[in-house]
Amino acid sequence: MTEQNVFLALKAEGEEVDRMVSSLSEQQWSLPTPAPGWTIAHQIAHLASTARMAGLAASDPAAFAGLVAGIGSDFDAAVEGALAPFLSLGPRKLLERWRAERQAAGGALSTVPAGQLVPWLVNPLPAPVLAAGGMMELFAHGQDIADALGVRREPTARLQHLCGFGFHTMTFGYLARGLTPPETPFRFELTGPSGEVWTFGPEDASQRISGPALDFCLLVARRRHHSDLAVVAEGDEARGWLEIAQAYRGPAGVGREAGQFSGLPA
Secondary structure, three states: OOOOHHHHHHHHHHHHHOOOEEOOOOOOHHOEEOOOEEHHHHHHHHHHHHHHHHHHHOOOOOHHHHHOOOOOOHHHHHHHHHHHHHHHOOHHHHHHHHHHHHHHHHHHHHHOOOEEOOOOOOOOOOOOHHHHHHHHHHHHHHHHHHHOOOOOOOOOHHHHHHHHHHHOOOOHHHHHOOOOOOOOOEEEEEEEEOEEEEEEEEOOOOEEEEEHHHHHHHHOOOOOOHHHHHOOOHHHHHHHHHHOOOOOOOOOOOOOOOOOOOOOOO
């Protein structure tokens, strides 16, 4: 896949999540999701707030810097503060606002000149990488919504972008826990929905991760417990990584318990 395709994939991922919520009743927006304390409305409010940040970062770095400067050191309080103005809109207006923020962010990211970095929360990132991070947000929070509604999402080739992002962020689980990441990257061999194998990392790596791409993405998004997934680890470090894998900065959160989703569609 080309870098340009990641922007098209970001748009498509957003549209898929949009389809899950566009016809929900107001009562359904209040359904609890697997994220403790979060309803479907919370999930969409979070996606709207992160889209707004990405759009500002790509289109108005000074405004983004001002926004970030107002974020305190209390992670949970910062998240709640970012959600509040979106949650106050109510379901219909929240959906409209999210759509507008998605469109603005996608347009801004896709027009960043090649090679130019976009400011972000920890380090500046290339626009395609930030777009892939946005896809991971949509995938993860979209899964929470799907789980709340009891529906199964069909995996697509867009997972390749998420697998690449998961590979490049493999150290985040260590950093979130104050651990020292391995010096050598692992080898990842992940099978996409069509049967194509996507590979990342050195071929001769002693630590290896393999399995379905969908399961890998659920793992690094911490939306399924590793024991419920067909992800296989070879090597002591790789097996340990399954316990801490995450493709996002900040606290790991509670994750999901083994067997938690056994009653949902496969």
